[in-house]
Amino acid sequence: MINQTIATPPGAVWLAAETGGTASSAAWGCWLVIALPLVSAALLLLAGRRADKWGHLLGVAAPAVAFCLGVWAFFDLLGRPAAERVQDFELFQWIPGGVFDLGFGLRVDQLSLTFVLLVTFVGTLIHIYSVAYMAHDPARRRFFAYLNLFVAAMLLLVLADSYLVLFVGWEGVGLASYLLIGFWNQRLDYAVAAKKAFVANRVGDFGMLVAMMVMFTQFHSVKFDEVFSFASWASPTTLTVIALALLLAACGKSAQFPLQSWLGDAMAGPTPVSALIHAATMVTAGVYLVVRSGPIFEAAPHARLVVLIVGAITLLYGAIVGCAKDDMKKALAASTMSQIGYMMLAAGLGPVGAVFAIMHLVTHGFFKAGMFLGAGSVMHAMRDQVDMRRFGHLDKFMKITWLTFMMGWLAILGVPPFAGFFSKDKIIEQAFVAPDGQVWQAWVFGSVALLGAGLTAFYMSRLFFMVFHGKARWSDEQHPHESPALMTVPMIVLALGSVFLGLILTLAGFDDFLAGALAEGHHGEPVLNAYLIMGATFALVVAGAWIAWRRFGAASATVPVLPPAVDGLIRAARADLYQDTVNHALLVRPGQALVRGAVRADTGVVDGAVRGLAWLLQSVGAVLARLQNGFVRSYAATMLAGVILLTAIVLAVWI
Amino acid sequence: MTVTAYLALASALFVIGAVTVLVRRNSIIVFMGIELMLNAANLAFLAFSRMWGELDGQLAALFVMVVAAAEVVVGLAIIVSLFRTRRTVSVDDENLMRH
Amino acid sequence: MSVLAAAADSGLVMSTAEQWLFWTVGPIVVLSASALLFAKRAVVTACSVMLTMVGLAVLYVGLGAPFLGVVQVVVYTGAIMMLFVFVLMLVGVDISDSFVETIRGQRWLGTLFGLGLLAVLGGALARATFTQVIGVEAVSDGNNPGAIANLLFSDYAFTLEVTGCLLIIAAMGAVVLTHRVRLTKKLTQADMAAVKVREGMRLTPPPAPGNYARHNAADVPALDAAGKIIEDSVPDVLRMRGQVHTLRGVAQDLLPAEVAPVDAAPVDVVVDVVVDVVVEAAAAEPPPPADASAEAAPAEVAPVDVAPVEEGDTP
Structure with a gap:
């Protein structure tokens, strides 16, 4: 069952989306989508305490109106013929630099609008949730300002029509992420977590910058359409370099291996931040970047293989870490990492896989955001307790949270007909399709994806059962209660999305819709029968969930309040597979040694030279100062000595 | 021999004046040493003037005298005012400027 | 005096009269000048220098510059040295210079440098070759002051003016320097x-x-x-x-x-x-x-x- 891929010039396929046609007013209005949250953020930050009373309302309104505009643009897009759906338009001339003349432009197409709708819709819900969640925080206005700033930057990221504009949004979300992770920066570990996320992202940004520099030197352009048109004839080496640099950027932003270490610590931020930024939207920007740069990756098969490997490693890495974490939010973060690994894997599979990557991204945005909001609700009820070993039996006290969380749980497990089934199972199926005729790849990545599904089922079920089922293990001081409506309503909406979104998207032909923006894909046949894969997946999921039930959910199961001593693998998983240790040993220590050496060289050589010069001059000055004794007779003696010397020289020369 | 003898005399006088400036501490005597050096120069001027048969050397000597007169007036005025304030004419005591 | 000068017109060798003059006056001049170095009291020094100036005036006359000889006596002996003595009286005639050296090694240094200067000057003198002495009688034409005046008011007129300015400035400077501002009312x-x-x-x-x-x-x-x-x-x-x-x-x-x-x-x-x-x-x-x-x-x-x-x- 070897996949018969028609040999077409790589890149040419991806250019199917023409950039012709005129931009409609609705699409052109997309700049408002970015501007509204940005202006709102600026207002909230500049108005200061005066805006404390109404700041959160403005903060909610901005993404809500942006969502309405996005819907308008979306229906406008649907009304256009398929060939004219990709619309590029320039807002203003940005960098007029001779051969490099870059405008500040937006690209409105199926892909970007999908993101716009996801970001604004989920964003609006989380804003509403935050109104209640942050009600008692004195800095709630600032929180909303940062959230709006994030939304604006994220929208700029997805709407950009060139890598440089994208980079502005890319940095903007990084900044917002930093500000929000460290929102409670009065706690040192939170501030350190923010810094860690920022630094890890900088490593990725380095890749982004390298990619843009290579593009500039090779293509003299960073605009998407121009770069992609060059990609069809550029040398494979150049494209591989660009693709790998872009992948580095994606790894940094999406917490993929080997830059994954910051995501767990990023849970230091308020839970709505974790839901919006570190689950639904920002961390998926890497996937967006890889999918958007599809023509480049398509022309660089080696880089695509690296994408697959990174995705597969991260998928398993996150799943293993998620199995051992007792911190509810960190377990969810590990799950996010793992799910983005799925997306990355799919994005590396080519145009068809990319469609499912985006689809999984959308469904994941709903159910993971819903689960994070549920986690926030639980924390709200349990006095900010996050240790799952001290939960249990919450289903009786928090019915809505329990039910909405259950929807998310079933969705991520991929139980039909929940949302995850339609996206994740498709990815697993695509992973079994041999790309470029490499059958071993199909087996390796398919198996990894399949194994990941089982692990996902185990750790998500573990989380779900430990929190909501089993015996109550909390202390008497905690009084679990349901959260207010402002918090539950967004959870309910997201839960509805978790249930129906996959079905709706599939029925509505989302893959065909999105494929218009990407390229024509070539549906290859998996190396295994599709129904067999589906059955195996379901069996593994059920097995994983059943094990979790036996150990953590059933009436007979006992969950110790303190983590028991266990074998090496689980200890390693609890310690994030020693990622921090490895980073510390490989990067931090040598870096510190390098810096220390540089400092020593600076003080010893550079400063030493300067100080030595100063010392020399001082010494000479001290000696000369003795000549300056104020005795006029000494000066006269000096003059006379000079006269004698000069006369002697004249006499000597005169010979 | 003619010129050489006068120049030798001028040299001797000049050296005496120079050593006076170096060795003596009474500023008035130091000043006299300077005058002696000027006179030694004048002697050389006149000797050369006679050697070349031109009067320019004599004129130069004349101007030297005029300038010396001006210098003496100012110099002695300085010495007097210094003596008024410091009660001394020793050049070694006038070293405040180094600070 | 013109007789003496005329005797020397034979060139490189001094006439006998001039030799007499030179070897009489020269040592006197040097010896009296040495008082600058060795005399303890300033007044003695001043008087010795006066003698030196007069001796030099005699030599000037012998060198064919009678005008300058007179000027030397008038200006140096009569004015400048008198001024020195006057100032000496003003600051205390009996202030004697202590020969205890305050700057370490200064006296030896002075001696050394003096000898060094003498050596280089002597070297220069020994190296130099001089042309035949022409003598100023021709240009003086028996009227040395007149000849100098001709030159002074023609070629050196500007220099003369500048020197005049210098003298005025020096006089003003002396006035300013010695002037004392009255701090109190003048007492009747x-x-x-x-x-x-x-x-x-x-x-x-x-x-x-x-x-x-x-x-x-x-x-x-x-x-x-x-x-x-x-x-x-x-x-x-x-x-x-x-x-x-x-x-x-x-x-x-x-x-x-x-x-x-x-x-x-x-x-x-x-x-x-x-x-x-x-x-x-x-x-x-x-x-x-x-x-x-x-x-x-x-x-x-x-x-x-x-x-x-x-x-x-x-x-």
């Missing part, structure tokens, strides 16, 4: 009388020495009606020098048993010849420091408290 005779009454000083002039005495010499103090010695009657200079004659020496029979000898009068008070004593007293200035203490004390310290009072130039 009435003011001085008032001060004397207030301070309990003598209103009348001091009694002349020798009054009521056997001797009327200035160094013999006067006696008052009670037969006591009036110290003020002896001039300050004599008292300072300790040259006052005691009564014991001149009139034993008049000496009362209890009268203390005048020799006990303080001798360490220097009478300032520059500063008017009465004005100083009126201005309530501190007494000028004794010369001995000024010599002994560190150079910077002793005069400082005097300077601001005397040096203030603007009221």
Whole structure:
């Protein structure tokens, strides 16, 4: 069952989306989508305490109106013929630099609008949730300002029509992420977590910058359409370099291996931040970047293989870490990492896989955001307790949270007909399709994806059962209660999305819709029968969930309040597979040694030279100062000595 | 021999004046040493003037005298005012400027 | 003089007359100039230098520059050296230069440099070759001052003007430098009388020495009606020098048993010849420091408290 891929010039396929046609007013209005949250953020930050009373309302309104505009643009897009759906338009001339003349432009197409709708819709819900969640925080206005700033930057990221504009949004979300992770920066570990996320992202940004520099030197352009048109004839080496640099950027932003270490610590931020930024939207920007740069990756098969490997490693890495974490939010973060690994894997599979990557991204945005909001609700009820070993039996006290969380749980497990089934199972199926005729790849990545599904089922079920089922293990001081409506309503909406979104998207032909923006894909046949894969997946999921039930959910199961001593693998998983240790040993220590050496060289050589010069001059000055004794007779003696010397020289020369 | 003898005399006088400036501490005597050096120069001027048969050397000597007169007036005025304030004419005591 | 010069027109060799002149005057000039180095008292030095200047004037005349010889005598001996002596008197004629060297090695250095200078000058002289002496008789044409005047007011007119300016400036500079701004009102005779009454000083002039005495010499103090010695009657200079004659020496029979000898009068008070004593007293200035203490004390310290009072130039 070897996949018969028609040999077409790589890149040419991806250019199917023409950039012709005129931009409609609705699409052109997309700049408002970015501007509204940005202006709102600026207002909230500049108005200061005066805006404390109404700041959160403005903060909610901005993404809500942006969502309405996005819907308008979306229906406008649907009304256009398929060939004219990709619309590029320039807002203003940005960098007029001779051969490099870059405008500040937006690209409105199926892909970007999908993101716009996801970001604004989920964003609006989380804003509403935050109104209640942050009600008692004195800095709630600032929180909303940062959230709006994030939304604006994220929208700029997805709407950009060139890598440089994208980079502005890319940095903007990084900044917002930093500000929000460290929102409670009065706690040192939170501030350190923010810094860690920022630094890890900088490593990725380095890749982004390298990619843009290579593009500039090779293509003299960073605009998407121009770069992609060059990609069809550029040398494979150049494209591989660009693709790998872009992948580095994606790894940094999406917490993929080997830059994954910051995501767990990023849970230091308020839970709505974790839901919006570190689950639904920002961390998926890497996937967006890889999918958007599809023509480049398509022309660089080696880089695509690296994408697959990174995705597969991260998928398993996150799943293993998620199995051992007792911190509810960190377990969810590990799950996010793992799910983005799925997306990355799919994005590396080519145009068809990319469609499912985006689809999984959308469904994941709903159910993971819903689960994070549920986690926030639980924390709200349990006095900010996050240790799952001290939960249990919450289903009786928090019915809505329990039910909405259950929807998310079933969705991520991929139980039909929940949302995850339609996206994740498709990815697993695509992973079994041999790309470029490499059958071993199909087996390796398919198996990894399949194994990941089982692990996902185990750790998500573990989380779900430990929190909501089993015996109550909390202390008497905690009084679990349901959260207010402002918090539950967004959870309910997201839960509805978790249930129906996959079905709706599939029925509505989302893959065909999105494929218009990407390229024509070539549906290859998996190396295994599709129904067999589906059955195996379901069996593994059920097995994983059943094990979790036996150990953590059933009436007979006992969950110790303190983590028991266990074998090496689980200890390693609890310690994030020693990622921090490895980073510390490989990067931090040598870096510190390098810096220390540089400092020593600076003080010893550079400063030493300067100080030595100063010392020399001082010494000479001290000696000369003795000549300056104020005795006029000494000066006269000096003059006379000079006269004698000069006369002697004249006499000597005169010979 | 003619010129050489006068120049030798001028040299001797000049050296005496120079050593006076170096060795003596009474500023008035130091000043006299300077005058002696000027006179030694004048002697050389006149000797050369006679050697070349031109009067320019004599004129130069004349101007030297005029300038010396001006210098003496100012110099002695300085010495007097210094003596008024410091009660001394020793050049070694006038070293405040180094600070 | 033109005779002497004419004798030397033969070129490189001096005429006998000139040789006589040179070898007579030359050593005198050098020897008298050496007083600069070796004479202890400044007055002696000044007088020696005067001799040097006169000797040089003679040599100038011998060199065919009678005008300059005269100018030398007039300007140097008559004006400049007189000014030196005048200043010497002003600052204290008997200030002698201490030969104790304060700068370590300065004297040896001076000697060394002097010898070095002599050596290089001698070397230059030995190396030099001179043309035949032409003599200035031709250009002087028997009227040396006239010839100089011709040149001075033609070719050197501008230089002359500039030198004139320099002289005026120098004169003004001397005036400015020696000028003292009056810090207090000028005292009239009435003011001085008032001060004397207030301070309990003598209103009348001091009694002349020798009054009521056997001797009327200035160094013999006067006696008052009670037969006591009036110290003020002896001039300050004599008292300072300790040259006052005691009564014991001149009139034993008049000496009362209890009268203390005048020799006990303080001798360490220097009478300032520059500063008017009465004005100083009126201005309530501190007494000028004794010369001995000024010599002994560190150079910077002793005069400082005097300077601001005397040096203030603007009221």
